[in-house]
Structures are given as C-alpha cells and as structure tokens.
Amino acid sequence: VTVVGVGLIGGSLAGALREAGLAGEIIGTGRSAETLRKARDLGLVDRYETRLDRAVKGSQLVVLAAPVGVISALMANLAGCLEPDALLTDTGSVKGDVVAAARRHLGECLPCFVPGHPVAGTERSGPEAAFPELYRGHMVILTPVAETLASATARIRALWTAVGARVIEMSVADHDRILAMTSHLPHMLAYALVDHLVARGDDDRCFDLAAGGFYDFTRIASSDPAMWRDICLHNRAEIASAVRELAGSLERLAGHIEEGDGATLFDMFRRARDARAQVADRRRGRAETRV
Amino acid sequence: VTVVGVGLIGGSLAGALREAGLAGEIIGTGRSAETLRKARDLGLVDRYETRLDRAVKGSQLVVLAAPVGVISALMANLAGCLEPDALLTDTGSVKGDVVAAARRHLGECLPCFVPGHPVAGTERSGPEAAFPELYRGHMVILTPVAETLASATARIRALWTAVGARVIEMSVADHDRILAMTSHLPHMLAYALVDHLVARGDDDRCFDLAAGGFYDFTRIASSDPAMWRDICLHNRAEIASAVRELAGSLERLAGHIEEGDGATLFDMFRRARDARAQVADRRRGRAETRV
Numbered sequence: 001v002t003v004v005g006v007g008l009i010g011g012s013l014a015g016a017l018r019e020a021g022l023a024g025e026i027i028g029t030g031r032s033a034e035t036l037r038k039a040r041d042l043g044l045v046d047r048y049e050t051r052l053d054r055a056v057k058g059s060q061l062v063v064l065a066a067p068v069g070v071i072s073a074l075m076a077n078l079a080g081c082l083e084p085d086a087l088l089t090d091t092g093s094v095k096g097d098v099v100a101a102a103r104r105h106l107g108e109c110l111p112c113f114v115p116g117h118p119v120a121g122t123e124r125s126g127p128e129a130a131f132p133e134l135y136r137g138h139m140v141i142l143t144p145v146a147e148t149l150a151s152a153t154a155r156i157r158a159l160w161t162a163v164g165a166r167v168i169e170m171s172v173a174d175h176d177r178i179l180a181m182t183s184h185l186p187h188m189l190a191y192a193l194v195d196h197l198v199a200r201g202d203d204d205r206c207f208d209l210a211a212g213g214f215y216d217f218t219r220i221a222s223s224d225p226a227m228w229r230d231i232c233l234h235n236r237a238e239i240a241s242a243v244r245e246l247a248g249s250l251e252r253l254a255g256h257i258e259e260g261d262g263a264t265l266f267d268m269f270r271r272a273r274d275a276r277a278q279v280a281d282r283r284r285g286r287a288e289t290r291v
Numbered sequence: 292v293t294v295v296g297v298g299l300i301g302g303s304l305a306g307a308l309r310e311a312g313l314a315g316e317i318i319g320t321g322r323s324a325e326t327l328r329k330a331r332d333l334g335l336v337d338r339y340e341t342r343l344d345r346a347v348k349g350s351q352l353v354v355l356a357a358p359v360g361v362i363s364a365l366m367a368n369l370a371g372c373l374e375p376d377a378l379l380t381d382t383g384s385v386k387g388d389v390v391a392a393a394r395r396h397l398g399e400c401l402p403c404f405v406p407g408h409p410v411a412g413t414e415r416s417g418p419e420a421a422f423p424e425l426y427r428g429h430m431v432i433l434t435p436v437a438e439t440l441a442s443a444t445a446r447i448r449a450l451w452t453a454v455g456a457r458v459i460e461m462s463v464a465d466h467d468r469i470l471a472m473t474s475h476l477p478h479m480l481a482y483a484l485v486d487h488l489v490a491r492g493d494d495d496r497c498f499d500l501a502a503g504g505f506y507d508f509t510r511i512a513s514s515d516p517a518m519w520r521d522i523c524l525h526n527r528a529e530i531a532s533a534v535r536e537l538a539g540s541l542e543r544l545a546g547h548i549e550e551g552d553g554a555t556l557f558d559m560f561r562r563a564r565d566a567r568a569q570v571a572d573r574r575r576g577r578a579e580t581r582v
Contacts, residue, residue, distance in 0.1 A: 178496055194566050194567050233548075251538045265519075268486050269519050272482045
C-alpha cells in the first residue's frame with residue numbers, strides 16, 4: 001500500500017492499516033522529506049520514498065491523501081507509473097473536481113479509481129496529529145462514477161470498514177452539495193465570525209469575554225487555512241451559494257430582531273433546538289450500537 | 292440570601308454559596324413551585340417561598356436570576372418589599388434594559404442595585420442542570436451605574452470572587468455591545484445554521500453527515516429558545532446590527548469564493564486561525580494561573 005500525503009488523514013489511515021495488519025508493507029510519500037521521516041519515526045508507515053514513481057511501484061493500493069489542490073497534478077504523474085491492476089482512491093473533501101481530474105488524467109486506470117471522502121478530522125494537521133483510531137465510528141463517503149468497477153468499490157469499502165468506519169455511497173453531485181452545507185459552510189461561518197471579531201473587536205475584552213459557546217464554535221477556525229482555501233476553490237459554486245443563502249437567512253433574522261418579532265424568533269430557535277436534539281439522539285444511538 | 296429563579300444560573304450560585312457557607316440561609320423563589328421543590332431537594336437552597344414578598348423578607352442580598360424578560364416585572368414587585376439596606380443584583384445577559392427597569396422601578400433602592408452578568412452557562416437549563424462549580428474560573432461582568440454605591444459593588448464583587456469567578460467591570464453600553472458580538476451573535480449563527488439545514492436539508496443524510504465541527508458548532512443551538520428570544524428582544528439594536536454586519540461579511544466571502552480569489556481567502560482564514568490560537572493560549576495561561 002502506498003499513501004500519498006502522510007498528515008492527519010493519510011497518516012491515520014496508514015497507522016490504522018498497519019496496526020490492523022491489513023497491508024504487507026506501507027510506503028509513505030509526499031512533498032516533504034521531513035514530514036515523511038516523522039511519519040516513519042512515528043510508526044505510521046514502514047518506509048518512505050520521496051519519488052512518486054518509486055513509491056507506487058509494486059503497490060496494489062494507492063491512497064491519495066494529499067490536499068485537494070494537488071490531487072489533479074498527482075493524478076497526471078501517477079497515470080504512467082501505477083501497477084496495471086492497482087486500486088486507487090483519494091480522501092479529498094470535494095469530489096466533483098477530483099473526478100474531473102481523474103477523467104482527464106487516469107486513462108485506462110479510471111475504472112480502478114474509487115473517489116472517497118472520510119468525514120473525520122480534527123483542527124490539527126501533520127503526522128504528529130495522526131492516530132490510528134481517527135476513523136472509528138466515522139462516516140466515509142464513496143462516490144463511484146459510471147466507469148468505476150464494482151469490485152474496486154467493494155474493496156475500498158472493505159478497507160474503510162476494517163479500520164472502523166461506516167461507509168456510505170452517494171453521487172458526486174450530492175456529495176458536494178451536502179458537504180457544502182454540513183461541513184464547508186460551518187467552516188466558512190467560523191472563519192467569518194473570528195475574522196469579524198478581529199476586525200471589529202476594538203479591545204482585548206472582546207476575546208477575553210468570548211464565552212464557552214464561542215470557543216467551541218470557533219474551534220474549526222483553527223483548521224489549516226491552505227486546505228480550506230483549496231476546498232473553497234474546488235467546490236466554488238456550492239460553497240458560495242450555501243454561504244450566500246445563509247447570509248440571506250441572517251439578514252431576515254436581523255429584521256425579526258429589529259422588529260421585535262418574538263413569536264418568529266421563538267419558533268426559529270425552538271425548531272433549531274429540536275433538530276439539534278434529534279441529531280444528538282441519533283449520534284447516541286449509533287454510539288450504543290457500536291458498543 | 293434570596294435567589295429569584297433557581298435554574299442553572301441561580302441554582303448554581305445558590306449551591307455555591309451554600310457549599311462555601313457564605314450565606315446564613317438561602318431562600319429560593321420563582322414562578323414554579325415544582326422547580327423550587329426540586330432545587331430544595333437537590334440541596335441548592337435551604338427552603339423556598341412561592342411569594343416574592345415573603346421570600347425577600349429579612350434577606351440582606353437578593354439575586355435576580357430570572358430570565359431577562361421578567362426582570363422588569365420582578366423589580367416593580369420588589370420595590371415595596373426589600374429590606375431597607377438589602378443589596379440587589381441580577382444575572383441578566385443584557386444590561387441596558389435591566390438598568391432602565393431598575394431606574395423605573397427601584398426608587399430609593401437603586402443605589403443598592405449592582406447590575407451583573409456571569410458569563411457562564413451550559414446549553415442545559417433548570418435546577419437539575421445546576422452545579423456549584425459552574426462559576427469557577429469564569430468571568431462575571433458588573434456594570435455599576437452613576438447611582439450605584441461603591442460599597443454595594445464591592446460586596447457583590449466579593450461574593451462572585453468567593454465562588455471562584457473573575458470579576459471585571461465595564462459600562463452598560465460596552466457590555467451590551469461586546470456581548471452582542473461575543474455571545475449573542477454566535478448563538479444567532481448557530482440557530483440560523485441549524486434552521487437553514489432543517490429548511491434545506493432535503494434528506495436525512497444532511498444531518499447524518501454533519502461532522503464533528505458542525506456538531507460542536509451547533510451545541511449552543513440547544514440553548515433555551517425562550518431565553519434567547521428574550522435576550523434578542525432586550526438587546527435588539529446591538530444584536531441586529533451584529534447579525535447584519537456578519538451577513539455582510541458572508542456576502543463578501545461568497546464573492547471571494549465565486550471569483551476564486553484564493554489569496555484573499557487564505558489571508559482571511561489565516562488571520563482567523565491566528566486570532567483563535569491567541570485566545571486559546573490566553574485561556575491556557577489563565578487555567579495554569581488558577582492551578
């Protein structure tokens with residue numbers, strides 16, 4: 001198995017496969033020799049190669065766990081050096097652009113490529129942040145396309161299941177739309193809120209007074225800015241429209257507050273609380289099922 | 292000591308005072324006899340009275356820990372029955388309207404009223420959610436006005452310090468403006484985001500896919516909807532303007548995403564991450580100082 005990108009996502013998967021004894025040998029590769037050395041020293045990979053062609057030689061499975069911004073370039077370089085029947089998958093948070101790049105570059109390897117997205121992570125990054133349990137109980141979304149071999153999808157599904165994830169399949173378009181709402185939009189809000197406070201907070205008291213709710217709320221604003229820039233650039237239409245729609249909802253909310261429309265405010269807050277409670281119940285239900 | 296409202300905020304303060312042996316007898320009062328009975332059974336108060344005049348008879352300190360929506364009515368009823376030199380304070384999340392009500396109703400008791408706001412809480416409510424340690428290490432803001440006796444402020448400061456809180460003072464206007472940004476605005480965002488997903492989430496997958504970030508982010512959307520309706524109604528101008536300004540920031544952000552302006556996105560995300568990291572550092576610093 002070759003893992004391209006040995007940070008939080010790739011390193012954790014490598015570590016989980018290694019710990020479970022699911023791979024003969026795990027080879028890490030990526031742009032920074034220092035990061036690769038760390039991943040090896042941490043026991044996430046067996047060895048590393050700085051050259052992509054050497055790293056994938058002999059591998060039956062190649063996992064692209066690099067930022068979405070470089071996946072297209074990686075695919076262009078991979079096309080010539082993958083083993084004939086090697087499986088290929090990725091972990092990108094955006095699937096439309098990744099699939100477009102695969103169609104452009106992978107040629108006859110396209111049927112062996114299974115687009116994937118583990119919906120897991122922390123606000124930390126790098127191999128030091130990786131841990132083999134990261135995926136346990138988390139969702140992994142696979143978005144196979146018309147060309148994808150059913151047997152390839154089945155093998156990638158088995159791989160994620162083996163490291164404890166729950167695998168679901170959906171279309172590329174559904175993925176990018178739903179994730180824009182459930183993951184990309186909250187990140188945009190957290191960044192916008194903190195940035196807003198930085199710009200308006202005329203004194204330090206603003207941040208000192210940021211209560212627990214604010215603090216939890218903006219944890220995700222600690223996420224890697226380059227990664228999130230790339231996600232924005234690769235899912236532009238969906239994220240821009242989600243952010244714009246929410247801006248419209250906030251404008252309307254400001255209107256209700258200004259008008260002192262208590263009934264509408266109460267209904268909205270209650271609806272939101274009830275929906276949140278349902279999600280919490282389902283989570284608990286799932287956690288118990290797992291035990 | 293009389294505590295009016297024995298939910299999370301009042302019940303926790305009562306419990307903390309009782310545990311620390313700081314009050315001779317703690318009397319709870321409020322609208323619901325059942326809630327008062329629970330607070331007594333949980334050991335938060337020594338006894339309870341359902342009538343306000345009986346509850347405050349003989350008390351040297353009266354704490355109004357009722358929702359901001361009823362504080363004005365409470366003050367109107369209190370004016371006639373407070374002991375002559377009784378201290379009065381409140382725990383409302385909004386100070387402008389509370390101070391206006393105090394000026395309207397308290398008459399000669401006004402100098403003994405110290406407006407206060409403990410910046411603490413969880414998304415839970417009621418006496419079952421109360422715990423004496425709630426205020427440890429949290430901020431309490433006092434907003435004494437021109438009429439307030441310095442000795443009254445000093446005594447309320449000592450009270451909060453004794454239960455582990457860090458007390459700061461600021462003007463009523465600063466309080467309502469800063470809290471609109473640091474506490475009220477995040478709550479509005481969390482409610483708006485969940486409500487948005489409820490309205491647009493065309494299938495259950497939206498909520499199932501809500502990742503950890505979303506989940507943390509929307510914890511505060513579980514807060515009591517009536518309380519937040521009241522906070523909105525009592526800090527209308529500041530909250531509406533904060534919500535509207537953030538809507539504008541989001542509109543601009545959507546524009547940068549649409550235009551694929553990666554440099555601006557990266558700058559904004561990095562600025563937000565750095566600011567968040569500074570807040571985290573300060574929090575850690577404070578936590579260590581406390582130990």
